[in-house]
Amino acid sequence: MSRASMLDENGLKKGPWTPEEDRILVDYIEKHGHGSWRALPNLAGLNRCGKSCRLRWTNYLRPDIKRGNFSDQEEQIIISLHASLGNKWSIIASHLPGRTDNEIKNFWNTHLKKKLLQMGIDPVTHMPTPFDHHTNTFSNLHHLLSLSTAPWDSSSRLHTQATQLAKAHLLQNVLQILSSPSSLAISNNLFNTQQITNLTYNHPIGSSFQTFPSNIQPLQEPLSCDDYATTAPTLALENDCNRAESFYDMSQCPNSLPDLIPASPECSKIPTAIENNWGDIMDDESSSSYWKYAINQTPPPPWSVS
């Protein structure tokens, strides 16, 4: 199911593996371990380069490879981790037992990327598509709103996600307008624009990203199993029961995830001015549920100083 077999300049075979080659490789590794990959082909009697053997083993023949479709939970983990890590497929794969980096990479490129685009999210930045200054429209907002009002299967989370994204999208564009030079005076009455750049909100499909595109979330220390126990109740408080439950469902406490909301208790304090204005812009559900303030600058913001 791939390129036709051929020989490279060293006479080593390239292209698809035959069942017989697979059997030889598996037999050898089961008996001796892989050891030096470069030496393995000769020792095992395979006319392949070591690299090809390693890839075949790690991506296909390893006994702990999980086959089949990705679950919703796996999807969410991939999206979350990609928002934090970018195309670090091997690290993402380390959080999904039985999945290979290659498999996740392919899944991302063929499925998730399109899915995010359809939802109006840039798959690179994980941010809603920005305000279109040429047409003076909120690109994709209409689409998101139509998604949020369309009939949905009750088992699907997309409905909620689309609603939340539409709200987030609207808010982001409002913020952009407020932060424009012509609106600076107005926005300064609401809050310091420097502070805006550090606002993050909890991505409805499992990640956090900033309202302004200048920064990507830095890699956080992975969550420990205990962190999951504390993260899930937080999520529940945020009215995101599905996601909270999904954390609880990780019964075997899988590999850790980055901290999606980089906020210590004091850091997560939402400034009153912003909170009040959010309330005017957003409804109750989203105004207080999906936003947190991350303090990562010095000096601390005025509202954190009594």
Add this chain to the structure above:
DNA sequence: AATACGGGCAACCGCCTGTTG
């Protein structure tokens, strides 16, 4: 029925990093 087209994915390529002497 034949052909064109596009999606999915296994495998390869080339670069980067860590290790060793």
Add this chain to the structure above:
DNA sequence: TCAACAGGCGGTTGCCCGTAT
């Protein structure tokens, strides 16, 4: 300190197959 080597990683390629025309 440096070079050589091995392994790992992300990006890309190209074939197979299902679907549309």
